[in-house]
Amino acid sequence: MADTALHGPKGPKPKKMLSRGNIMLYGTLIVVSMYYLLPLYVMVVTSLKGMPEIRMGNVFGPPMEITFEPWVKAWSGACTGINCDGLSRGFWNSVQILIPSVLLSITIASVNGYALANWRFKGSEVFFTILIIGAFIPYQTMLYPIVIMLREIGLMGDLWGLVLVHTVFGMPILTLLFRNYFTAMPEELFKAARVDGAGFWGIYFQIMLPMALPIFVVAIILQVTGIWNDFLFGVIYTKPATYPMTVQLNNIVNSVQGVKEYNVNMAATLLTGLVPLVIYFASGKLFVRGIAAGAVKG
């Protein structure tokens, strides 16, 4: 009896680092990772090659001679139809659309969410429900009425018209985001502030806003990537002079005139993807939080 107790298994169980399960696990993950990384890799190497090398070479091979010519051309010289000033115009258009859209949509939605969470009034939940259901309606059913509305207020084709459209379509998800955040804050804090004599705006600016900074960052990430990546609204509500970057990119790459310059196309594609990619890699966990928050709409 005592013997078996002494000679039996003792101490930590030995573990094998290279067990069959582990090899399968990491093997699968690495293979899948390659599928996800492949397009980015191909875009980068293609954009750094000259056209002769692309025509004869291997799409996966690294560039034999690195050239930044395609990047320069994509930025300032690529043609869409008769215009040959590259993506830069689209980039600045996008910036001009992005900044006011993000500011306006987040300002409105945060105040809205705060009102819905703390100052409910008769009918507020009904409007909110319509707003959330609206998020599921295909945009196509609202496209033309918005054209008419924008025309009526003289903003059709204008950057500010697109800003309004982004504000409107960002509202359901952002309002939900802020409403849920403010609802989750302790109600007693709000009560204490009311006893302390703070009103609607006093509580918003002095109590709620300083506590809501994380959710503002999430909302900004959500909106910057969403608005930057938009194609549909850009193509419909702007005119060629005010096209955002995505629309211009598509026009450059898919233009039927001239010889296809794949290296320039890939440089242009990367340039367009750069802004959201930078935000993605810089924000890390917050991006995940943002999209997870965006995911639970409805």
Next chain:
Amino acid sequence: MTLASDIPAQTSKRPTRLFHNLMAKIASIPMILTALVVFLGGTTWTIVYSFTGSRMLPRTNWVGFDQYERLWSSDRWIVSIKNLALYGVCSMVFTLVIAFTLAALLDRKIRFEGAFRTIFLYPFALSFVVTGLAWQWILNPDFGLQSVVRGWGWESFTFNPLNDPNTVMFGLLIAGLWQGTGLIMCIMLAGLRGIDEDIWKAARVDGIGTIKTYLVVIIPMMRPVFITSLVLIASGIIKLYDLVVAQTNGGPGISSEVPAKYVIEYMFRAQNLGQGFAASTMMLVSVVIILIPWAYLEFGGKKRG
């Protein structure tokens, strides 16, 4: 002896109902306008005008269901619907399977979890236009994957989905999955993390294997997560537009057309508004058909329980 109150507690008047919470009401005006005018008003307007023969400009010459008859006898619309159905079913199945598998793998307390998650999710930060153009290049028959494999010595290798009407939707699917699975994986991973550790301990004590525990215990527990994912995938599928425009522009021929593209072409290019309105109304109907059972499951069930 008592301390004087510095704030006079006067007898105040009850404010009228309209001005009660006045600031909250003012602050909600943008939301109310959006909900009522744009969402409700806009949708209603489109439905109403889908019964007119509007061409270049909206006009109220009522034509009954003519637009819908024309729509359903149009080859292009039928192809669009078939394409969307094929893409939709495949996208749902593959997204759920791949996303859950990846999430489960990442949940096995592995090293470099953050790095893997970053890799799986980054395509989601990119737009559909960028996604479509990148894959258009990789799938290019003359320079892309096909030519590379042939260059390795496999001369008869053929992988040219974008130029084959029968497989073009799968070309789109490869790109769509690349862009979208990361998001669903993240949601699934959050769902897995939300499951009580004790469930795993209980399964271990009961001697249930890992894969069996996932299938029998964990997946049924994650029903709400799967429903959220499904709704999310479905609403993405119906919006499918940018990817097609960038990657194939509906080609070859009309073999990769989708409903959203049909609507926009008729409204803004073919100057046949009534046809566009009818098509968009059909899209709305299909969303309603998907949403009602979901809303019933999500909210109807709770009320009864």
Next chain:
Amino acid sequence: MSYSVEIKNLDLSFGAVQVLQKLNLNIHEGEFLVLLGSSGCGKSTLLNCIAGLLEVTDGQIFIKDNNVTWAEPSDRGIGMVFQSYALYPQMTVRGNLSFGLKNARVPKAEIERRVARAAEILQIEPLLDRKPGALSGGQRQRVAIGRALVRDVDVFLFDEPLSNLDAKLRVDLRVELKRLHNQLKNTMIYVTHDQVEAMTLADRIAVMKGGKIMQLGSPDEIYNQPRNLYVADFIGSPSMNFLAGHLVDGTFKVDDMVLPMTGYHFADAQTADRPAVIGIRPEHVATGPLAADAPLQFHVTIDLVEPMGSDTLVYAKLGQHLFRVRMDGQARVKAGETLPIGIDPARASLFDKKTEDRL
């Protein structure tokens, strides 16, 4: 009128649910009134109505003879302390204390004076420049009390202020609160579900149930003369022993036992015979030598013994009824033994079985 707070016919309903029903309550100047009840009884709701944080459906609220029914919370002359402390996390302790005064546009020098005075009373001067996150639970609650203190108001409202603290700290702060009340002599309205807090702090306790006040009285009255079965059962731990029987000619009959109620003070001397319930507190059951001196004597069989250190709780069988007896901590008794007990009808409570009111 010398009432500090008056509540007249207060009604509050959320949709079809009536939370407060025709509630009347007058609170004296300088009184410490505790609203006591289990969760959902409406005690916190009532406090929120007094604070103006909930809009009443009907009725009136007066504070210092001013009708404040429709007044804003900050205009009512009240200060409030919350269960979760509700300190503004981004402000320092000083910022927390002065926030309300700044909103009321009190001059700067006056704000400083009042903050300094409150900090001195509550002994939180060293904490003034810290943020709430850097404070312990007890310190946070002190700051929360300070926030009410600086407002220089006559009525303090406390919403379960000690419930988030651990047991030992709760006792300490309870004592401090009592000291604070003795020092300031404000009117304090205090909501709790903890009967020990209620008994120790209150001048008067209002026991609430279902949006109504079941009994309003001093802790002694509530404990010794519960006005109905609910209050009798709710107050006291372990709770009162109840035996259902009949009141016949001034005696209480249960099964085949007859208890002459000599010495019991009936509310109405001519109480008619009726089905009734007698209630006896476990600590009012005499044991040992004292049992022999009691007017009524019984023998019970011990079923279970729970030693608790300070005293011993004995579960015994009186006929078919389970009967709790509280004995000295030193009592050496075992299950199965027979225990002689004595009961004094003067300390018992009799209730009408139908109306549940005290007889």
